[in-house]
Amino acid sequence: MTEIPSSLPPLSERPGALGWMRRNLFSTWGNSLLTLLSAAFLVWAIGGLLVWIFSAAEWRVVLVNMRLVMVGQYPVALVWRIWVAMYFLAFLIGNTVGLRMEKTTRKGLAVGLLFSPLVFALFSFSLEARLAIAGLSLIALAGWWLGSRWPQAFRRPVLIGWIIYFPVFMLLVRGVSGEGSPMEVVESNLWGGLLLTFMLTVVGIVFSFPLGVFLALGRRSQLPVVRWFSVGYIELVRGVPLITILFMAQLMLPLFLPTGLTIDRVIRAMVGITLFSAAYLAENVRGGLQAIPKGQFEAAHALGLSGFQSMLYIILPQALRLVIPILVGQFIALFKDTSLVAIVGLFDLLGIAKTVLAQPEFLGLQREVYAFISLIYWVLSYAMSYFSQRLEVALGVGER
Amino acid sequence: MSQSEETIIKCVNVNKWYGNFHALKDVSMEVKKGEVIVIFGPSGSGKSTFIRCINRLEEHQKGDIIVDGIELSHDVRNIEKVRMETGMVFQQFNLFPHLTVMQNVTLAPIQVRKWDKAKAEEVAAQLLARVGIPEQANKFPGQLSGGQQQRVAIARALAMQPKIMLFDEPTSALDPEMIKEVLDVMVELAKSGMTMLVVTHEMGFARAVADRMFFFDKGQIVESGTPQDIFKAPKEARTKLFLSQILSH
Ligand SMILES: Nc1ncnc2c1ncn2[C@@H]1O[C@H](COP(=O)(O)OP(=O)(O)OP(=O)(O)O)[C@@H](O)[C@H]1O
Numbered sequence: 001m002t003e004i005p006s007s008l009p010p011l012s013e014r015p016g017a018l019g020w021m022r023r024n025l026f027s028t029w030g031n032s033l034l035t036l037l038s039a040a041f042l043v044w045a046i047g048g049l050l051v052w053i054f055s056a057a058e059w060r061v062v063l064v065n066m067r068l069v070m071v072g073q074y075p076v077a078l079v080w081r082i083w084v085a086m087y088f089l090a091f092l093i094g095n096t097v098g099l100r101m102e103k104t105t106r107k108g109l110a111v112g113l114l115f116s117p118l119v120f121a122l123f124s125f126s127l128e129a130r131l132a133i134a135g136l137s138l139i140a141l142a143g144w145w146l147g148s149r150w151p152q153a154f155r156r157p158v159l160i161g162w163i164i165y166f167p168v169f170m171l172l173v174r175g176v177s178g179e180g181s182p183m184e185v186v187e188s189n190l191w192g193g194l195l196l197t198f199m200l201t202v203v204g205i206v207f208s209f210p211l212g213v214f215l216a217l218g219r220r221s222q223l224p225v226v227r228w229f230s231v232g233y234i235e236l237v238r239g240v241p242l243i244t245i246l247f248m249a250q251l252m253l254p255l256f257l258p259t260g261l262t263i264d265r266v267i268r269a270m271v272g273i274t275l276f277s278a279a280y281l282a283e284n285v286r287g288g289l290q291a292i293p294k295g296q297f298e299a300a301h302a303l304g305l306s307g308f309q310s311m312l313y314i315i316l317p318q319a320l321r322l323v324i325p326i327l328v329g330q331f332i333a334l335f336k337d338t339s340l341v342a343i344v345g346l347f348d349l350l351g352i353a354k355t356v357l358a359q360p361e362f363l364g365l366q367r368e369v370y371a372f373i374s375l376i377y378w379v380l381s382y383a384m385s386y387f388s389q390r391l392e393v394a395l396g397v398g399e400r
Numbered sequence: 401m402s403q404s405e406e407t408i409i410k411c412v413n414v415n416k417w418y419g420n421f422h423a424l425k426d427v428s429m430e431v432k433k434g435e436v437i438v439i440f441g442p443s444g445s446g447k448s449t450f451i452r453c454i455n456r457l458e459e460h461q462k463g464d465i466i467v468d469g470i471e472l473s474h475d476v477r478n479i480e481k482v483r484m485e486t487g488m489v490f491q492q493f494n495l496f497p498h499l500t501v502m503q504n505v506t507l508a509p510i511q512v513r514k515w516d517k518a519k520a521e522e523v524a525a526q527l528l529a530r531v532g533i534p535e536q537a538n539k540f541p542g543q544l545s546g547g548q549q550q551r552v553a554i555a556r557a558l559a560m561q562p563k564i565m566l567f568d569e570p571t572s573a574l575d576p577e578m579i580k581e582v583l584d585v586m587v588e589l590a591k592s593g594m595t596m597l598v599v600t601h602e603m604g605f606a607r608a609v610a611d612r613m614f615f616f617d618k619g620q621i622v623e624s625g626t627p628q629d630i631f632k633a634p635k636e637a638r639t640k641l642f643l644s645q646i647l648s649h
């Protein structure tokens with residue numbers, strides 16, 4: 001006892017974990033009680049979850065149905081095309097990470113990302129599936145190595161790669177029609193699972209973005225007709241739930257089309273989602289446009305730029321940059337909202353989950369299946385959010 | 401400074417209303433090529449409104465404005481032509497914050513004059529050197545001081561090779577130590593023979609380079625004359641009072 005120097009502050013004021021706990025968690029009897037109760041609750045809840053995940057849950061249902069969850073009824077013999085699309089994506093991601101290596105603060109995380117597919121290769125899939133999955137990591141790493149080795153040489157190609165990715169992806173998934181075509185067409189009623197969810201999301205984003213920008217500009221147009229049309233469209237669409245638009249597209253549209261002419265159900269869902277999303281996007285973009293000071297228009301006009309040029313080079317770039325976080329939030333919402341197509345009978349992730357659970361041998365395994373698809377939704381949503389933050393940093397939002 | 405006899409701006413009985421508010425009342429002015437005009441007057445007297453009518457940032461409702469032989473009317477092609485002939489420098493700089501200094505200066509020559517990029521950049525580099533900031537080309541406006549930003553704005557306007565330069569209180573938003581660097585550029589420009597209309601209260605600048613001065617009050621030209629006349633023997637009481645107010649500090 002006598003060895004403790006008297007100059008030390010009392011235990012409760014000393015720095016360190018113990019002092020912190022004492023100050024924040026056990027400062028009074030009431031606080032101590034609450035702390036203990038919360039700790040007990042956490043141990044019980046997390047412990048229960050872990051026990052369920054690692055012993056009680058029957059993940060077999062997910063592993064056995066993995067193909068269905070990923071691509072739905074896509075013909076087995078043609079799944080290689082989807083792999084090719086995935087390899088292309090893996091290469092682009094790896095290459096982009098490699099190019100931006102000096103600017104990345106958390107290098108370990110970035111490279112770790114490229115290894116993540118390997119984790120999936122550990123599960124008990126068939127040998128081919130494991131090899132194919134491991135291939136993703138290999139290709140991503142190859143892209144990363146090339147990118148960090150020759151950043152100058154790859155800067156342009158990788159940008160072009162990202163731009164053509166969407167059409168290439170669509171081409172690979174759908175195939176080419178016509179006699180003796182090297183890639184036969186896979187009709188969209190065979191697309192399913194994550195593949196369909198992904199298609200609906202990407203198509204929704206790619207097409208609703210320009211449409212939304214046009215509507216936002218239209219709403220500010222000098223021409224009354226254009227303005228009224230934009231306002232009318234935006235207010236009409238924002239006034240109805242997405243599910244009703246999807247129902248209308250599936251059930252009502254055929255009534256108006258001449259007999260014999262049918263539009264593919266997946267396309268109808270895509271159109272519905274795009275039209276719905278565009279109305280919200282228009283309002284978000286308009287918010288960005290309104291934040292641009294009048295002086296920017298005046299300076300552009302004073303230089304002799306036309307109204308169109310001022311918009312294109314001066315106003316829109318600034319307005320869109322301002323609303324990136326909002327737009328990404330909207331795209332994440334769109335991604336999750338695509339699950340509504342399950343209600344109108346399409347087999348997206350959620351639709352497939354329902355068919356899996358309808359098989360007699362997997363009855364009663366809702367928790368496993370829904371936990372798994374939730375995980376997929378969460379991982380992809382988080383990835384979108386993370387990349388948008390990187391994009392903001394890269395564009396210097398908030399600094400200029 | 402080195403004016404000729406050729407009229408380049410002609411305003412006849414220009415009137416402008418904002419709703420019911422009569423902002424310009426029968427303003428007439430003729431400017432010769434190469435002249436440097438200083439416009440001054442109390443806040444709200446219509447100085448900005450007037451020079452913004454000259455490149456049609458504001459629309460006048462009555463009277464004629466003829467710039468370099470082109471009459472300003474609703475004809476969009478005429479407006480475009482006049483804007484190509486006039487450069488404007490704003491109180492708040494209004495640089496494009498998402499573009500580099502170089503891009504700010506080259507955008508309009510490339511898009512409007514259809515120059516190729518190499519030529520536009522060469523001209524831009526010369527102009528940035530002329531305004532004294534050749535080394536800042538690759539920075540963004542937000543990384544520059546106010547005085548540097550305003551000099552970029554001058555270079556940006558000059559890049560279109562205008563015949564007339566309009567300045568709306570170019571030094572009012574600047575810290576005192578930066579005012580001189582901008583005025584020096586403007587003095588050099590005036591001496592090079594540029595036709596300039598300058599709204600300013602920098603009377604030192606007016607004394608040094610102005611050919612004529614116009615005193616605005618309540619939307620009207622109250623008095624005009626050479627700096628000699630205006631400073632030594634102002635005719636109107638309002639001019640006298642205003643000058644005594646701004647020269648006292
Ligand atoms: N867009 C507008 N709408 C309505 N009134 C306006 C508008 N712009 C200017 N005014 C009014 O017109 C008058 C002249 O304005 P102007 O900006 O030309 O004055 P100024 O002489 O430049 O003043 P300052 O020295 O403060 O810049 C002011 O009374 C102002 O309130």
Ligand SMILES: [Mg+2]
Pocket residue numbers: 447448449568569
């Ligand atoms: Mg003003």
